[in-house]
Amino acid sequence: MVVLAGPSGVGKGTIVAELVRRDPTIWCSVSATTRAPRPGERDGIDYWFMTRADFENVRDDGGFLEWFSVFGDLKGTPRGPVEEHLAAGRDVLLEIDVQGALAVKEASPGAVLIFIQPPSQAALEARLVGRGSDDPAQVARRLAGAAAEEALAPQFDAVVVNEDLEPTVERVEAILSNSRQTPREHDG
Amino acid sequence: MVVLAGPSGVGKGTIVAELVRRDPTIWCSVSATTRAPRPGERDGIDYWFMTRADFENVRDDGGFLEWFSVFGDLKGTPRGPVEEHLAAGRDVLLEIDVQGALAVKEASPGAVLIFIQPPSQAALEARLVGRGSDDPAQVARRLAGAAAEEALAPQFDAVVVNEDLEPTVERVEAILSNSRQTPREHDG
Numbered sequence: 001m002v003v004l005a006g007p008s009g010v011g012k013g014t015i016v017a018e019l020v021r022r023d024p025t026i027w028c029s030v031s032a033t034t035r036a037p038r039p040g041e042r043d044g045i046d047y048w049f050m051t052r053a054d055f056e057n058v059r060d061d062g063g064f065l066e067w068f069s070v071f072g073d074l075k076g077t078p079r080g081p082v083e084e085h086l087a088a089g090r091d092v093l094l095e096i097d098v099q100g101a102l103a104v105k106e107a108s109p110g111a112v113l114i115f116i117q118p119p120s121q122a123a124l125e126a127r128l129v130g131r132g133s134d135d136p137a138q139v140a141r142r143l144a145g146a147a148a149e150e151a152l153a154p155q156f157d158a159v160v161v162n163e164d165l166e167p168t169v170e171r172v173e174a175i176l177s178n179s180r181q182t183p184r185e186h187d188g
Numbered sequence: 189m190v191v192l193a194g195p196s197g198v199g200k201g202t203i204v205a206e207l208v209r210r211d212p213t214i215w216c217s218v219s220a221t222t223r224a225p226r227p228g229e230r231d232g233i234d235y236w237f238m239t240r241a242d243f244e245n246v247r248d249d250g251g252f253l254e255w256f257s258v259f260g261d262l263k264g265t266p267r268g269p270v271e272e273h274l275a276a277g278r279d280v281l282l283e284i285d286v287q288g289a290l291a292v293k294e295a296s297p298g299a300v301l302i303f304i305q306p307p308s309q310a311a312l313e314a315r316l317v318g319r320g321s322d323d324p325a326q327v328a329r330r331l332a333g334a335a336a337e338e339a340l341a342p343q344f345d346a347v348v349v350n351e352d353l354e355p356t357v358e359r360v361e362a363i364l365s366n367s368r369q370t371p372r373e374h375d376g
Contacts, residue, residue: 033259035223066325067326069326071221071223071258073223073258098336099333107328138257141287144290148339149336
């Protein structure tokens, strides 16, 4: 299992899309959330949309690899599908946030954590401004968040600087392939 | 204007309640959110509950000192009430998250930012476990978040270690009082 994390705007979504385009056998986890679907979002593709009661039941049964709450909404990574795909020998990819990645590592020490880093603070700022969805206050907030997350990069198994898509994807592919070849530990 | 921020579980809410109990003339900002109210939550006291369309209109008019989106919900600090209370000579207190505090400073350089720090990682973990609202995965995630936010503490004007409530509140009161006495800059 490989976990991709990094600051907002670093290009994780593009990297994941390219990885799956090159190797459609890679399986990407879909997060569950209690928030309402937005127009165009599809259940099971963008998110698994759940009621709060259902989410809490699944959570209390240990059904999430990691979960968290913000503003009273809940979001998490369903454990079942991840374990089923791992058992079937598939490459499993999680694209989650930095804190979530560390929570996954705590629960599943075998997970390989990749921190996707922007080439520079200035490059990240340019990308955030360029995508046009944030005003200056939100950009300032995201940059502060990125600086904070950066402090957690040393806890990751690998750091990949996303300068250009092609070499970044190749580096992640190499890590995925390497995680596959690692001999399993003895069970006892 | 004084901004209190720090990791989840550090005791910000208790500090704010004690500050206001001691000096009821302190005015605390109430955040706006697009999420639905939960049972018992009161509009204008716990949050200002807004529709997404209203929030976006206010935001696009520059009506938030800082705002952010998570899971598609929006949250922000309404600018108007803060400026009115400042103009009326009141002490204004914002209790927000660490990234939000830095965004406020960017927009209002005169704001005094206080980072509330736990005495240790172990003390924060004990507090998070003790309040019983998080399972181990969520505690791991919050600790990772706290470690990340810690990296931003040097950008704050003051760091107060919340070992015991009384000295912490006195320290914040002293900073509040000091921020009041600071002579205003010339306007030109």
